[in-house]
Amino acid sequence: MLPFDNMITLDQESSTPIFQQIAFSLSQLIREGKLARGSRLPGSRILAAQLGVHRKTIVAALEELEAQGWLETVASVGTFVSQKLPEIKVKSLGEATQIKTPKATPGYDFQADPQLQKPLISNHQGLRFDDGLPDVRLAPLDSLARYYRQRLLLGQKRQSLGYASTQGDWGLRQTLCNYLRESRGLCLNEDNIMITRGSIQAFHLASNCLLKPGSVVGVGEIGYFTGRLIFAQTGAQLQGLKIDKNGLDPNAVEDLCKKMPLRMLYLTPHHHYPTTVSMPAGRRLELLELARRYRFCILEDDYDFDFHYDSNPILPLSSEDNNGLTLYVGSFCKAISPALRLGYAVGPSEVIRAMSDLRRIVDRQGEQVFEAAFADFLKAGELRRHLKKAVKTYEKRRNTLAEMLKTELGDCLNFEIPTGGMAIWGQFDPGISLLDLAKKAAEQGMNINNGSNYHWQEKPLNAARLGFASINEAEMAQGIGVLSKLIKLS
Numbered sequence: 001m002l003p004f005d006n007m008i009t010l011d012q013e014s015s016t017p018i019f020q021q022i023a024f025s026l027s028q029l030i031r032e033g034k035l036a037r038g039s040r041l042p043g044s045r046i047l048a049a050q051l052g053v054h055r056k057t058i059v060a061a062l063e064e065l066e067a068q069g070w071l072e073t074v075a076s077v078g079t080f081v082s083q084k085l086p087e088i089k090v091k092s093l094g095e096a097t098q099i100k101t102p103k104a105t106p107g108y109d110f111q112a113d114p115q116l117q118k119p120l121i122s123n124h125q126g127l128r129f130d131d132g133l134p135d136v137r138l139a140p141l142d143s144l145a146r147y148y149r150q151r152l153l154l155g156q157k158r159q160s161l162g163y164a165s166t167q168g169d170w171g172l173r174q175t176l177c178n179y180l181r182e183s184r185g186l187c188l189n190e191d192n193i194m195i196t197r198g199s200i201q202a203f204h205l206a207s208n209c210l211l212k213p214g215s216v217v218g219v220g221e222i223g224y225f226t227g228r229l230i231f232a233q234t235g236a237q238l239q240g241l242k243i244d245k246n247g248l249d250p251n252a253v254e255d256l257c258k259k260m261p262l263r264m265l266y267l268t269p270h271h272h273y274p275t276t277v278s279m280p281a282g283r284r285l286e287l288l289e290l291a292r293r294y295r296f297c298i299l300e301d302d303y304d305f306d307f308h309y310d311s312n313p314i315l316p317l318s319s320e321d322n323n324g325l326t327l328y329v330g331s332f333c334k335a336i337s338p339a340l341r342l343g344y345a346v347g348p349s350e351v352i353r354a355m356s357d358l359r360r361i362v363d364r365q366g367e368q369v370f371e372a373a374f375a376d377f378l379k380a381g382e383l384r385r386h387l388k389k390a391v392k393t394y395e396k397r398r399n400t401l402a403e404m405l406k407t408e409l410g411d412c413l414n415f416e417i418p419t420g421g422m423a424i425w426g427q428f429d430p431g432i433s434l435l436d437l438a439k440k441a442a443e444q445g446m447n448i449n450n451g452s453n454y455h456w457q458e459k460p461l462n463a464a465r466l467g468f469a470s471i472n473e474a475e476m477a478q479g480i481g482v483l484s485k486l487i488k489l490s
Helices: 018-031 044-051 055-068 093-097 141-154 170-184 198-210 225-233 250-259 281-294 349-359 368-379 382-409 434-443 473-489
Strands: 071-074 078-081 127-129 193-196 216-220 237-241 262-267 297-301 326-331 343-346 423-428 446-448 463-467
Touching: 018 055, 044 055, 055 071, 127 463, 127 473, 141 368, 141 382, 170 193, 170 368, 193 198, 193 349, 198 225, 198 262, 198 297, 198 326, 198 343, 198 349, 216 225, 216 250, 225 237, 225 262, 237 250, 250 262, 250 281, 262 281, 281 297, 343 349, 368 382, 382 423, 382 473, 434 446, 434 463, 434 473, 446 473
Parallel strands: 127 446, 216 237, 216 262, 262 297, 297 326
Antiparallel strands: 071 078, 193 343, 326 343, 423 463
């Protein structure tokens, strides 16, 4: 008879019940081949005596293992290791005593996609000039929390806490329709919009519905890195297009259409990413006409429409679309906080339906309670009040940063004051290596983009976005001080 008291160690302080510890230990002995199939176990009283536990605890453990298929009981005979288990070779002493460690390498063929193994934007403690993020210290957390609490505790729980539409909360879609009609001039109803977890999910769903391996996607020669990643993952063929002082050049788009069938054109016309320039109305109309003539989709990423300072913003290109040519994507991540994963896609109802159908195998649905709470937040005018305050604050910060850059780095940094957005596009003097500068700045505890991910072919640029929205005047001064010192030392 095996000395189970030497083979099973019980932890009286563990939160795992003793009978489960015993059941797991016995199954482990079977997996290691120390208890062969067909082996008879001692009676429950003997096992209880060996392990110093109550007999009922042993009975519970044996019943657990029998239910799982490890053991089988023969009436009036005893309990045995199941004959239905495969034959297990007894491990050597060295193998048996080897401490198990979590596995990094799988036991099957596998290769991670190198395209996706790129650094992510994350919270950076300390000094930074980020990509153009909001100041979360201004976020209207109290009012958001109030509406969320009301929905969570006072709402119809069977409705709000159950499964919901993959297209998003009906109330939020309805409220957003009104908001987007008034603020952006879009023509839509509830069937033309779906709620997503930020704009990234919208890009992913749209790309997988519209693109196939080999589909041609036009992107700016400098533009949004993550967008390119998403398009490339579908097997699409990316084509870089000329960017000038007015954004994407329509002539480059037409030249491409004459050479190959363009399936999708990705745009950030309100403030081109990363250069921040606004596309004139004339160009927008030219692109819509090209889309009509060559029958391609325009994916319009309006990531920071709410932040325009010098005049009223030009309405989205999608507001002029009368032929179902555009997919308009926006989010509240820049308006309030990157952690607020709430975005939307607007387009022809058939496309939105297909994107919603695809979502069910990716994410099933959004956070139903929060979506309903955000609808209340939006209807009450809370977002408009927050944006009014934020726009004033960010405009002041834009002007402050521009003045500091001109004073401290004017001889080595070229930039124009943007009409809107949340960042300044700064081009460094050729004598300064931004790659080296960013590395040295990181060693000083300050974060700045090194310019390596803007170009569509990943050619490093000696330019970067210098975010001003998320930092105050004192933080700007500290950051510029670090850059100025490093540049003088280089």
